[in-house]
Amino acid sequence: MAEEGLWKTLESLLRRYGIVDKFREQLVVVEWDTEAPPLAHKACPLYVKDKTLYLSVPSHALAQELHLQKEKIVRELQEKGYDICDLKFSVRPPELASVPHLLEIAITPEDEVWARNALEGQELPPRLRDRMVSLLAATRARERAMLAAGARKCRSCGAAFFGDSDVCPVCYVEQMEATP
Ligand SMILES: [Zn+2]
Numbered sequence: 001m002a003e004e005g006l007w008k009t010l011e012s013l014l015r016r017y018g019i020v021d022k023f024r025e026q027l028v029v030v031e032w033d034t035e036a037p038p039l040a041h042k043a044c045p046l047y048v049k050d051k052t053l054y055l056s057v058p059s060h061a062l063a064q065e066l067h068l069q070k071e072k073i074v075r076e077l078q079e080k081g082y083d084i085c086d087l088k089f090s091v092r093p094p095e096l097a098s099v100p101h102l103l104e105i106a107i108t109p110e111d112e113v114w115a116r117n118a119l120e121g122q123e124l125p126p127r128l129r130d131r132m133v134s135l136l137a138a139t140r141a142r143e144r145a146m147l148a149a150g151a152r153k154c155r156s157c158g159a160a161f162f163g164d165s166d167v168c169p170v171c172y173v174e175q176m177e178a179t180p
Pocket of ligand 1: 154156157158159167168169171172
């Protein structure tokens with residue numbers, strides 16, 4: 001795998017997050033595994049836009065079930081400090097569900113140096129900076145592991161993902177949203 005390709009992927013990932021404010025806004029997405037309300041654990045977070053958290057779910061039945069519990073889920077997220085006011089669910093196309101279970105993610109010292117550099121010059125409280133450094137480093141390591149495990153690169157944003165489509169799940173939903 002070309003190192004240059006990896007950097008390009010990450011660059012677009014960071015562009016998507018727009019660093020700091022945007023990344024902060026997306027924290028709920030990257031922390032979902034540990035922070036998701038138990039009710040919503042089966043949903044997969046995609047991104048946050050205008051305080052709405054977009055989630056993909058494997059079936060229409062589950063989308064409906066979660067929709068009914070929306071207020072409760074939103075309240076739980078707010079109690080954890082996330083600035084989320086609404087949820088939107090989209091049913092995930094089946095081919096996007098094929099994520100290999102065993103990804104060997106190894107965060108290297110270089111990942112952390114890279115993450116620190118990426119945040120340099122940004123006004124951030126030290127604790128938030130440390131949290132973002134470790135999340136960015138983990139994101140970089142994860143992208144590397146995904147590409148090594150056969151992930152594809154999104155035609156639209158360059159991010160790595162598993163599946164047979166041309167675009168990643170995030171861009172897929174964005175395109176669906178954009179279609180009237
Ligand atoms: Zn994409």
